[in-house]
């Protein structure tokens with residue numbers, strides 16, 4: 001079975017669409033992004049209670065009062081209704097190495113849950129996001145300061161695969177996932193090229209940093225039918241092509257179980 005650590009399932013419809021597309025291969029899906037102060041998070045938690053195979057990881061708005069948001073999230077941690085916190089450096093103009101991240105990392109550590117960073121490219125129709133904040137390299141400094149906090153670099157830092165592999169390899173407490181790279185293409189030829197290039201790039205970094213094979217998790221970045229990110233099966237196929245049967249168990253399930261639910 002599979003744990004998908006990166007989805008954006010926000011409604012009953014998304015939920016049905018996702019699990020239909022996943023064809024009984026996914027046991028648990030982690031849903032990212034809701035802000036503690038928005039009414040959305042409470043609704044999402046309701047959805048996760050009705051559907052016990054989805055698990056919530058909210059975000060924090062870094063330019064608003066962080067400690068009041070942490071108070072809300074701590075309650076959810078205590079009630080075992082959230083499974084980590086995700087941050088968006090590229091969209092909110094802060095470096096992961098910034099001191100204001102420390103109390104968030106400490107809260108995650110207290111409840112033994114991961115701190116996740118959107119890393120690498122930004123999806124940015126409004127045009128304000130800055131890549132410099134989203135570069136994986138800035139996670140290294142946080143990882144060294146907070147050696148006990150589990151940190152996840154989302155999307156393998158796409159397209160900064162080598163940089164991400166370097167940081168994951170160097171820091172015991174840093175992990176990554178393969179989500180978000182296989183998005184919709186304008187034609188079949190582009191789709192084939194994208195898949196083979198992604199496979200080659202992953203193989204390349206794994207040749208340089210073989211010790212990170214046990215630190216990679218499965219994720220899709222499923223955003224709903226009708227968005228550019230709706231693929232599930234190509235990610236599953238990719239893992240089967242790159243990893244041995246034994247390694248696949250770690251990527252598909254065991255590592256995520258340990259990081260998010262351990």
Ligand SMILES: [Zn+2]
Nearest residue numbers: 006008032221
């Ligand atoms: Zn995402």
